[in-house]
Amino acid sequence: MLWKELGAGLRLSLIWIVILILGIAVLSTITPLFFKYLIDRLVVLPSAIPVLLIFVYIGAQSLVKIGGELRWRMYGRIEQRIRRRLALRIFDHVHTLSLRFHLDRKTGALQQIVGNGLLGYCLLLQNALYCVIPLVFELVLMGAVITALGKPSFVGILLATAILYIAVTIRGINRQREPQREAADAQVEAAGVVADSYLNYETIKYFGCEHVIRDRLDKSLESSEDGWIRYYGRRTTTGLTQTVCLMLALSATLVLATLDVAEGTMTVGGFVLVVSYLMQLLHPLESFSFAYREIKTGITYIEQMLELMNQRSEIKAMSGEKALPPGNGEVEFNKVQFSYNVNSTILHDISFCIRPGRTLAIVGPSGSGKSTISRLLFRFYDVTGGCIKIDGYPINERTLESIREVIAVVPQDVVLFNDTLAFNIGIAKPSCSFKEIEGAAKLAGLADFIAALPKGYNTIVGERGLKISGGERQRIAIARAVLKQPRIFIFDEATSSLDSMTERLIKKNIEDLSHNTTTLIITHRLSTITNADEILVLVDGSVVERGEHDALLAQDGVYRAMWQRQQSTP
Numbered sequence: 001m002l003w004k005e006l007g008a009g010l011r012l013s014l015i016w017i018v019i020l021i022l023g024i025a026v027l028s029t030i031t032p033l034f035f036k037y038l039i040d041r042l043v044v045l046p047s048a049i050p051v052l053l054i055f056v057y058i059g060a061q062s063l064v065k066i067g068g069e070l071r072w073r074m075y076g077r078i079e080q081r082i083r084r085r086l087a088l089r090i091f092d093h094v095h096t097l098s099l100r101f102h103l104d105r106k107t108g109a110l111q112q113i114v115g116n117g118l119l120g121y122c123l124l125l126q127n128a129l130y131c132v133i134p135l136v137f138e139l140v141l142m143g144a145v146i147t148a149l150g151k152p153s154f155v156g157i158l159l160a161t162a163i164l165y166i167a168v169t170i171r172g173i174n175r176q177r178e179p180q181r182e183a184a185d186a187q188v189e190a191a192g193v194v195a196d197s198y199l200n201y202e203t204i205k206y207f208g209c210e211h212v213i214r215d216r217l218d219k220s221l222e223s224s225e226d227g228w229i230r231y232y233g234r235r236t237t238t239g240l241t242q243t244v245c246l247m248l249a250l251s252a253t254l255v256l257a258t259l260d261v262a263e264g265t266m267t268v269g270g271f272v273l274v275v276s277y278l279m280q281l282l283h284p285l286e287s288f289s290f291a292y293r294e295i296k297t298g299i300t301y302i303e304q305m306l307e308l309m310n311q312r313s314e315i316k317a318m319s320g321e322k323a324l325p326p327g328n329g330e331v332e333f334n335k336v337q338f339s340y341n342v343n344s345t346i347l348h349d350i351s352f353c354i355r356p357g358r359t360l361a362i363v364g365p366s367g368s369g370k371s372t373i374s375r376l377l378f379r380f381y382d383v384t385g386g387c388i389k390i391d392g393y394p395i396n397e398r399t400l401e402s403i404r405e406v407i408a409v410v411p412q413d414v415v416l417f418n419d420t421l422a423f424n425i426g427i428a429k430p431s432c433s434f435k436e437i438e439g440a441a442k443l444a445g446l447a448d449f450i451a452a453l454p455k456g457y458n459t460i461v462g463e464r465g466l467k468i469s470g471g472e473r474q475r476i477a478i479a480r481a482v483l484k485q486p487r488i489f490i491f492d493e494a495t496s497s498l499d500s501m502t503e504r505l506i507k508k509n510i511e512d513l514s515h516n517t518t519t520l521i522i523t524h525r526l527s528t529i530t531n532a533d534e535i536l537v538l539v540d541g542s543v544v545e546r547g548e549h550d551a552l553l554a555q556d557g558v559y560r561a562m563w564q565r566q567q568s569t570p
Contacts, residue, residue: 017074021134024071030060030145031060034056038269086121113308116184120299123295123301124302127295130291134284139281142277151270153256154253157256175238180227187224193217249278323401327392327393330518331377333386336376336383337386338369350542351386359531359533361522362538370493371493378404379395391487407489408428408486411477414473416476421458421461425483449472489518
C-alpha cells in the first residue's frame with residue numbers, strides 16, 4: 001500500500017535517499033580507518049605531522065555530517081507527501097463506506113485510528129531508512145575491514161554482539177507488544193468517550209450525568225494505564241539484558257586487543273580501530289532497539305488503520321455502471337423488500353409510482369419504515385428484493401454519483417458545518433456564485449433572518465449549527481435543496497421538531513418549492529401533507545392504505561384515526 005502511494009517521482013526520490021544513506025554508511029566505516037593510519041603514523045614518526053591524513057580524516061567526518069543533514073531534507077518531502085496522500089485516501093475510503101458503518105462508528109475513535117495510522121507509516125519508513133538499513137550495511141563493512149586487517153576474532157565478537165543484541169531486542173519488544181496493543185486500544189476507546197462527551201455537552205448538563213461519562217472515561221484510562229505499566233516493566237527488563245550484552249562485548253574486545261598490542265600482533269592504531277568500531281556499533285544497536293520498538297508501534301497503529309481500510313461498502317457497484325441519463329424525475333418502487341439483518345424484515349412488497357412533478361406523501365407511526373424508503377431511494381442501502389427505478393432506470397445499475405446528484409434531501413435532523421451561513425448553503429453546489437446562494441436563501445425564507453445578522457452570510461453557525469434555531473437550520477437545508485436544483489425532492493420529517501408557526505411557514509416553503517418537481521414527503525404530522533397528490537399509510541413495513549387526503553379521511557381506517565388523534569392534540 002505504501003509503495004503504491006508514492007508515485008514515480010517519489011519512488012525515485014526514495015531510491016536516491018537509500019543511495020545517500022548507504023554512502024553515509026561507507027564513509028562512517030572508513031573514517032575510523034583513516035584515524036588508525038593517523039595514529040600509527042604518529043607512533044612511528046611522532047615528529048612528522050601527517051597533514052594529508054589529518055585533512056582526509058576531517059573531510060570524511062565532515063561529509064558524514066553533511067550527508068546526515070541532507071538526508072533529512074530529502075526524507076521530509078517524501079514523508080509529508082506520503083502523509084498527505086494516505087490522509088486523502090483514508091478520507092475518500094471512509095466516505096465511500098455505507099451508512100451502517102457511520103451509524104455504528106465512534107467519531108473520536110475513528111479520528112484516533114486515522115491519526116495513529118498515519119503516524120505508524122511515518123515511524124515505519126523513518127526507522128527502516130535511518131536505522132535498520134545503515135546498521136546492516138555498516139556491520140558488513142566493518143566485518144570486511146577487520147577481516148582484511150587479519151583479525152577475524154574481532155569480527156566474531158562484533159557479529160555475536162549484534163546477533164545477541166538484536167535477538168534480545170526482538171524478543172523483548174515482542175513481549176512488550178501485547179500490553180502496548182491493549183493500551184493503544186484503550187486510548188482509542190478513551191478518545192471516543194471524550195469526543196462523544198463534547199458532542200453531547202448539552203445532554204450531559206440536562207441530566208447531570210458528568211460522573212457517568214467520567215467513570216466510563218476513567219475505566220478506559222485505567223486500562224490504558226495498566227497496559228503502559230506492564231509495557232514499561234517489560235521494557236526495563238529488555239534494556240538491562242541489552243546492557244549486559246554490550247558490556248560483555250566491550251570487555252572481550254578490550255582484553256583481546258590489549259593482549260594483541262602487548263604481543264606486538266596489533267598496532268596502537270589497530271587497537272583504536274577495533275575499539276572504535278565496537279563503540280561505533282553501540283550507537284546503531286541502541287538505535288535499532290529504539291527503531292524496532294517504534295516499528296512495532298507503527299505496525300500496531302497500521303494494523304488498526306488497515307482494519308478500517310479493509311471495511312467494504314454494502315453498496316456494490318455493478319460492472320459497466322453508467323450515469324443516470326437526463327429525465328423528468330419519475331420514481332418507481334416495484335415490490336421492494338428490505339431488511340437490515342436476516343432476522344428482521346423492515347419493508348414488505350412496497351410498490352408505488354411518483355409521476356414527474358407530482359407529490360407523494362408517506363405517513364405512519366414511528367418504526368414503520370418511512371425513513372428507510374428515503375434511504376433506499378438515495379441508495380444508502382441496496383434493496384433485498386424488488387427494484388427501484390428513476391426515470392425508468394434501475395438505480396442499482398447506475399452510478400451512485402449520478403443517482404445522488406438528481407436528489408435533494410431535507411432531513412429531520414439538520415447538522416451544519418462549523419462555518420459560515422454562505423458555506424453551509426453553498427455546499428450543495430460547490431461551483432455556485434454568491435448570487436445563487438442569496439437566491440436560494442430567499443426562496444427558503446432565510447433572507448430577512450440573514451439580513452438581520454451583524455455579519456450576514458459570514459455568520460459562523462457553530463458546532464453542528466447549534467448557534468441558530470431548529471427552524472433556521474431547516475430553512476438552510478431547504479436552501480441547499482433549492483440550490484441543488486434536483487429532479488426529486490425528499491422531505492424526511494422536515495417539520496417534526498418545529499413549533500406550529502414555524503411548521504406552517506416551512507410547509508408553505510415546501511409547497512412552493514416542490515411545485516412541478518417530483519416530491520417525496522415522509523412525515524408523521526398529517527397537517528403538512530393535505531395537498532399531496534397521493535398518500536401512503538405505512539404500518540409495520542407494509543402499505544395498508546393509499547389515496548388522497550379527503551378520500552383517506554372518508555375511510556374509517558388508520559389514516560383517519562391518526563388525523564383525529566393529531567387534531568385533538570393541542
